[in-house]
Amino acid sequence: MNKDNNLTNSEIEVLDLEETPSTPKKKKKPIIKFENVVKEYHTGEVYTRALNGINFTIYEGDIVIFLGTSGAGKSTALNLLGGLDQATSGRIFVDGDDITKYNENKMLEYRRAKVGYIFQFYNLIQTLTAKDNVELVLELCKKKKKSNAEYLLEQVGLKDRINNYPSQLSGGEQQRVSIARALAKEPRILFADEPTGALDYNTTRQVLELLVKTCKEKNITLIIVTHNNFITPIADVVYSFRSGEIISKVENNNPTPVGELPW
Amino acid sequence: MVNKVLIKETKNFIRKNIKTYIAQIIIVTLGVGFFVGMKISSLDLQDTMTEFVENNNFYDVxxxxEYGIEANDISQLKTTLEEVKYIEGAYTQDIVNNLDGEDYVIRLHSYNSKNKINTTKLIDGxxxxxxxxxxxxKKxxxxxxxxxxxxxxxxxxLKEKKLKIVGVIQSPEYLAIDRGNSTLLSGKINYYVFVNEANVNSDVYSDLYIKYDTNSVAFTEMYDDYIERKEIEATYAVSGYFKDKYNEIITDQQIKITSAKAEYEAEKAKIDAQFIESENEIKNKEELLNDTxxxxxxxxxxxxxINSISDSTRNEEKNKLNNLKKQMNNAKTAYDNYKKNYNNQISNTQKRINNNEQRIxxxxxxINSNTAKLNAMKAQYNSMNDYTQGSTNKCYPGFSLSSDGKRCCYPGGFYCYNASFGYNGFFGGGTSPTINAEKVALKAEIDQLENTISNQKIEKASLETENISLRKQLTISSELSSYENKYLNAKKQYEEQLEIYNSMGSSSKLSSYYKKxxxxxxxxxxxxxxEISAAKTDLxxxxxxxxxxxxxxxxxxxxxxxxxxTLxxxxxxxFDRKDNAGYGQFISDIEKISNLAIVVPVVFYFITFxxxxxxxxRxxxxxxNQIGTLKAIGIRDNEILIKYLIYSISSVIIGSLIGxxxxxxxxxxxxxxxxxxLYEFPFYNLNFNFRYFLIASGIALVVAIASTLICCKETFKEKPVSLLKAKQEKETVSSIFEKIPKFWNHLSLTTKISLKNIFRYKARMLMxxxxxxxxxxxxxxxxxxxxxxxxxxxxxxxxxxKVDAQIFYKDLSSRESLNEGTEKILALDNVNKGLISNYETYTSDYNGKTININSVTFYDNNFSDFIDLRDYKTNKKLKLDDNGVIxxxxxxxxxxxxxxGVIKLKDKQQKEYSLIVKGIAxxxxxxxxxMNSNYYTKAFGQEPRNNMLLLKTKGNxxxxxxxxxxxDTNIVSQVxxxxxAEKAYEDVMNNLALLVGVFVVFSILLIFAVLYNLxxxxxxxxxxxxxTYKVLGFKNSKVISIIKRENIILMLFGIIFGLIAGYILSIIVIKTCEVxxxxxxxxxxxxxxxISVIATIIFTLAFSMLINSYVKKINLTESLKSNE
Structure with a gap:
């Protein structure tokens, strides 16, 4: 580790090559595939290339971390994956379908059915209670009425706070509502853009524990975008971004449980 | 597929933006309310008056x-008109009456409970x-x-002038509080009063009212067309009827005059005839005089x-004389003889008369003694009995004879019978009476004596008769006197002739004879x-x-x-209803309200949008952020959009309902x-007109939905990711001002910031x-x-x-009297100048309606002191020429x-004329x-008659x-x-101005709502x-000034825009509101x-005070929280 507590390039490489015989590789199905994806922005005369032709594959059930500093392109990649934005060129395959070919309606369906989102600033509807915020999403998926809002909120430990408004909840509580909301859909993939960026260590731990546990239980693919490499051990795969490109890929055969990180 | 939770969220959303929401509702209320209100107001007013007017059978015509109409005329006139439901006469009179020390103009009407037209509504009493x-x-x-x-x-x-007020009424002839015009006093009627028709001392009605049997309703075009036809019919019928009537009167009068003239002439002739005899007598006498x-x-x-007397003449005269002498002698002899005989006769006659008288x-x-004797004998005779011994009457046994011997009675007088029946028979009879022989003898004597007397009387009578004729003979002396006269005449002639003959003897004698x-x-x-002069004088x-x-x-x-x-x-x-001042004015007014209703809402709707x-x-x-999130979650655009639609639509619906x-x-x-x-409304009809309400709120709804969708479309086009971030600002474009370094460099920093801000946020600026x-x-x-x-x-x-008075001449035949009278008028104290001219009225068709046109003809171009005609564009003075009209x-x-171009006019007989237009004033x-008189003659084929005098007055x-x-000059029919006229129009205009005031109030309310919102x-x-400014440490006042500066600059631009837009809008609205x-x-x-600029500035600055409170109360942490 260098003085920034970041893995040095060589260390990354070392980790990459390490194979532990005790943990045999499971046969994993690829769920996401990026092929030469490019994303460009125009703001007036300024022209930014946020993603410069990136390629990667993500497997179902994995916990993936996109790591990088501000402006590296990780959020952009996440946005493209989540259907919040459209790639300039390249292809993105999710569950075998090329979502770059999707029109607005299909994209909407994609967002509705396949994907769940967790934001850094929670993005709850301020004028609805915690319960309502979750029910909002439940209304979308009428077929799957297995769980109800209360149960979901209970699951995230907010049984007593279901009738509170976001302004009456702490940051952590809000994020948990956000998670409950995202999970209510029972998505295939869960995206989390700096989910703990606005939280303290303890809350971060709780939220991460919840996320990981739930995703592992339900076999949801979890992709976390962060600039904090402290939490990278919990992931199965860590992609590092810099200046719109993936500069490294680190696979953890034995990801560390959240509680065992040196908090 | 509406998300229930989102609907729930909508409620909170509205609550959060409640101030804007309410402002919105107010704007819609104003728009819908004003449009619907003005339309319905005019309909309500119209409806109220229609009901009143129809219920009370307001006259159609x-x-x-001029000289009134009699009841007889009315019933005859009815037969010449068609479709008449009622036709009635009434009395009307304007008087100046002194009430409690002040003079009022009162219009009197006659009231007849049987009348069907113009019935009055009883308000009290x-x-x-x-x-x-x-x-x-009421007034x-x-x-x-x-x-x-x-x-x-x-x-x-009126027969009875002291009247007691027994009630208060409202008449359909007076819809307006302005009771109309009169020629008395100030020209305005103060009150109207109805008196009993029986109290009116006249056999001639002053007005005639007609009501037709028609289904068309007041205030509609159908009604107007119908009445137009009927008016023409009535005009012809009435003038025709009176023409005939007056022709009759004139003919009668002429016949009377002719016969009177004949009588006069006859009388005169008689009189002259009377005197002809005398005149002839005088003539004869005069002739005689002349002859003499x-x-x-x-x-x-x-x-x-004297000299001419010759011998033969003398001999002639002599012969004449001898003849005359003979005649004289003969006459004398005859006379004498007659006289002798006459005298003998006389004496004989006299003797006989005397003898007769003796005998008489x-x-x-x-006779007298015989008569006396006779009377005595008669008396005696009557007293004698017819029988010396009367019959002895014997009665039936049991009956007894009465004392006079004439009756037989049963004792007690039960039964009696005339004894003259006698009873001869069984018990021995009575005897017949013995006739009195003396009496009989006496009778014979009486008769004889009567005879004697009678003979004596006869003799006497004949003698008396004889004496009468004898006496007559005594008096007849005419024959004698005629003999006498003959003799005397003959004598006179002889003597005259003697004189002549004698005088012929000597010339001196002759001369003296002739002189004599x-x-x-x-x-x-x-x-x-x-004699003649006396006779003449006498004559x-x-x-x-x-x-x-x-x-x-x-x-x-x-x-x-x-x-x-002179007749x-x-x-x-x-006249029709429109000529009734109140009614006509009313129609005009509701038209104006209706017009206002159309134009104004357009502006409101634009502002609403x-x-x-x-x-x-906003x-x-x-x-x-929220929209981005919802999109990310996978909620459809439509579902997110519904919230905003609900907001807009609900505000429109609520606004409409309040509207x-x-x-x-x-x-x-x-x-x-x-x-x-201005008007007396008998009641207030408030109608709900569904149509207008639907139109008004429908448009508002469309506007709301359209504006919402247009705005949303912009936003919803964006990708969720950009929504999640703050809106990307366009990069700063240097404004025009910056390109002028000289101007730019002199500005303070805050001003520069303000200007930059303004131009950066173009949308906000524009709004x-x-x-x-x-x-x-x-x-x-x-x-x-x-x-x-x-x-x-x-x-x-x-x-x-510039005229002060308009005087109409009577229809005079004499030019001199017109000129004379006019000179008198012009010589009056307060009269400055006069201009004789011609005035006619024509009609013209415009879009199917008939409009009235006044025509004034002058005789030269010196009219500008009276009427100032100027070109409507250049304002130059216009002159009349022989080739066209202005x-x-x-x-x-x-x-x-x-x-x-050409203007087409129609006269009262519907004949059309085309006139060339030479000027527009x-x-x-x-x-x-x-026009001038030459062109008039050209156009109408006759000279214009002088029927109007325009007058300019001076002084007080x-x-x-x-x-x-x-x-008093007697040549004038109306002043x-x-x-x-000016005052009447003024009143109308003032009222319209009030209405416009309503519009201005609405505008101001709208301005408030808009400014607040903005x-x-x-x-x-x-x-x-x-x-951020506050956090950085700027004072509240500094922050406020930065914001306000921008607002002031925007306001200035707004004022410029407003003045231009206002100018255009004013012209449009004025054109539309015109009648x-x-x-x-x-x-x-x-x-x-x-005024508008100052008002805008005041309002804007006032509302800017809101900024102050906002800046002071702003929640810093909340405002600074954001995604970036």
Whole structure:
């Protein structure tokens, strides 16, 4: 580790090559595939290339971390994956379908059915209670009425706070509502853009524990975008971004449980 | 697929933006309310008056006749008209009456409970039944006259002048509080009063009312067309009827005059005949006189005569003399003989008379004694019994004879019978009576004596008769006197002739004879002369006396003839409802309200669209993050959008519903309230008109939905990711100002920031400018309309019409009397100048309607002191020429006529004339056509008659007095003061101005709502900016000034935009609000611009105070929280 507590390039490489015989590789199905994806922005005369032709594959059930500093392109990649934005060129395959070919309606369906989102600033509807915020999403998926809002909120430990408004909840509580909301859909993939960026260590731990546990239980693919490499051990795969490109890929055969990180 | 939770969220959303929401509702309320309200107001007013007018059978046609109409005429006239439901006559009279020390003009009407037309509505009390009762109008009642009060009406038309007020009524002839015009006093009627028809002292009705059997309803076009036809029919019928009637009268009169003349001539002839005898006598005498005069011989003649006497002449004379002597002697002899005989006769006759008289005497004595004897004998005879021994009557056994021996009675008198039946028989009979022989003998004597007396009387009578004729013989002496006269005449002739013959003996004798003769003749001459002169004098006196009796007859005939000469057909004037001042004015007013209703809402809706867009944009901006999130979660655009639609639509619906209350109840009642100053409404009809409500709210709804969707479309196009971030600002573009270094460098930093900000946020800039500008435009429009309306009258009557009075001449045949009278008028004290001219009225068709056109013809171009005609564009003075007419502005613009074009006019007989237009003059009220007499003659084929005198007055004068003096010249039929017409229009305009005031109020309310919204939006949009300033340490006042500076700059731009938009809008609105016969001044005055600008500035600055409170109260942490 260098003085920034970041893995040095060589260390990354070392980790990459390490194979532990005790943990045999499971046969994993690829769920996401990026092929030469490019994303460009125009703001007036300024022209930014946020993603410069990136390629990667993500497997179902994995916990993936996109790591990088501000402006590296990780959020952009996440946005493209989540259907919040459209790639300039390249292809993105999710569950075998090329979502770059999707029109607005299909994209909407994609967002509705396949994907769940967790934001850094929670993005709850301020004028609805915690319960309502979750029910909002439940209304979308009428077929799957297995769980109800209360149960979901209970699951995230907010049984007593279901009738509170976001302004009456702490940051952590809000994020948990956000998670409950995202999970209510029972998505295939869960995206989390700096989910703990606005939280303290303890809350971060709780939220991460919840996320990981739930995703592992339900076999949801979890992709976390962060600039904090402290939490990278919990992931199965860590992609590092810099200046719109993936500069490294680190696979953890034995990801560390959240509680065992040196908090 | 509506998300229930989102719907729930909508409620919270509205609550969060409640201020904007309410402002929105208010704007919609105003728009819908005003539009619906104005439309419905005019309908309500119209409905109320229609009901009143129809319930009370307001007349369809009114005929006013110069000399009135009799009941007989009315029933005859009815037969010449078609479809008449009712036709009635009534009495009307304007009088000046003194009530409690002040003079009022009262119009009297007659009340007849049987009348069907123009029935009055009883408000209080009861209708007059007796001649000493009357009912008064509301106005009089409001001024303090109560039921039970006594008033004296000084009208010569009434039998009973002291009247008791028994009720208060409202008449459909007076819809307006302005009771109309009169020729008395100030020209205005103060009150109207109804009296019992029986109290009116006249057999001639002053007005005739007709009601037709038609289904068309008042105030509709169908009705107007129907009445137009009927008016023409009535005009012809009435004038035809009276023409015939008066022709009859004139013919009768002429026949009378002719026969009177004949009589006069006959009388005169008789009189003359009477005197002819005398005249002839005088003539004869004069002839005799002349002859006698001729016979007087002059000395010369005498000498001639003397000398001319010859022997033969002498012998002739001698012979004559001898003959005459013979005659004389014969006559004497005859006379003497006759006389002798006569005397003998006389004495014989006398003897016989005497003998007779003697005998008569004897007879008389004998008769008398015999008569006495006879009487005695008769008396004796009567006293004697017929029988010496009367019969002895015997009665039946048991009966006894009465004392007079004539009856037999049963004792006790039970039964009696006449004894003359006698009873001869069984018990022995009675005996027959023995006739009295003495009596019989006496009778014979009596008879004999009577005979004797009778014979004596006969003898006496014959003797008396004989004596009468004998006596007659004594007196006859005429024959004797004629013999005597014959003798005397003969004697006279002889003596005369003797004288002549003797005088022939000597010339001196002859001369003296002739002279003597002359003297005799002279005496005779003078006698004759005296007789003749006396006779002449006598004759003249008699003649004069006789003629004098004829003189008065002659005068009567003269007067009769004069009367016929000056008699003209009574003028009849046919009016319809529109000519009733109150009714006509009312129609005009509701038209104006209706017009206003159309134009104004368009502006409101534009502003509504605008405001909704601004609000929605603001909200979309604030909720970008949320929208992005929802999109990310997978919620459809439509579902997210519904919230905003609900917001807009619900605000429109609520606004519309409240708008109904404003539109159906509040505004109409308010309009009623305004119009209560002008009209008397018997009740208030409030109608709900579904159609207008649907139109108004429908449009509002469309506007709301459209603006919402347009705004949302922009936002929802973006990708969720960009929504999740703050809106990307366009990069700063250097504004125009920056490119002028000289200007730019002098500005302070805050000003620079302000200017940069303004141009950066173009949308916000535009919205503020349009919002403020729009409101200013509205205000300016309202003010312009108001000014246009109120300035019209003074301009028309001050600058264009410089005339003070309009005088109409009677229909005179004599040019001299017209000129004479006119000179008298012009010589009056307060009269400055006069201009004789011609005035006619024509009609013209415009879009199927009939419009009235006044035509004035002058005889030269010196009329500008009276009427100032100026070109409507260049304002140059216009002159009349022989080749065309000058028409008023509105007439030209309505019919698209330019100089060189043609205007078509119709006269009362519907004949059409085409006139060439040579000039178009500025004019604001009614339509006019001006021409000179030459062109008139060309166009109409006859010379224009002088029927109008335009007058300019000077100094101070009493209008009534001056009118009286003008009327006294007897050549004038009407004096119209221009000031009165002006005042009438003024009242109408003032009322319209009030209505425009309503519009201005609405504009101001709208301005408030708009400004509030704008400032709210502007400030909230910049909450982060403001918070940042405060956090950085700027004072509140500094922050406020930065914001306000921007607002002030925007306001200035807004004012410029508003003035331009307002100018255009004013012209459009003025054009739309115009009524057909008025030409509103289309000018936007400097004053009004200043007022609107100042008002806008004040309002904007006032509302900017909101900024102060916002800046002070802003929650810094909340505002600074954001995604970036």
């Amino acid at each position: 009114k005929v006013n006749l 009861e209708n007059p039944k007796n001649n000493n009762e009357c009912v008064i109008d 009089m009642h409001n001024d303090g006259y109560e039921i039970g009060d006594e008033i004296t009406i000084e009208s010569d038309l 005069k001729k016979n007087i011989l002059t000395d010369k003649q005498i000498d001639q005569k 005497k004897e007879l008389n004595t004998s 003769q002359n003297n005799e003749l002279r005496k005779t001459v003078s006698q004759y002369e005296q 003249n006196n008699k003649k004069n006396t006789a003629y004098q009796q004829l003189e008065s007859t002659r005068l009567e005939i003269q007067n009769g003839e004069d009367m016929i000469k 003209s057909y009574p003028k009849s004037y046919v 605008f405001m909704i867009s601004a609000s929605i944009n 909200m979309l901006y604030e909720e970008r 109904i209350i404003v539109g159906v109840v509040i505004l109409p009642l308010f309009v009623y309230f305004i119009y209560e100053m 503020t400018i349009i919002g403020i500008g729009g409101c200013l435009a509205l205000m300016l429009t309202g003010l312009s309309l108001r000014t246009s309306i109120t300035e019209m009258i003074p301009t028309q009557y001050g600058k264009i019409f 028409i008023s502005e509105k007439l030209a613009t309505m019919n698209n006529i330019r100089v060189g 500025k004019n604001y009220i009614e339509h006019y056509v001006y 004068y009493d209008e009534l007095e001056l009118a009286q003096k003008i009327n 119209l003061y221009v000031s009165i 400032i709210n939006i502007n400030v909230r949009e910049r909450s982060k900016e403001i918070a 057909e016969n008025l030409n509103f001044i289309k000018e936007v005055t400097f004053n009004n611009c200043i």
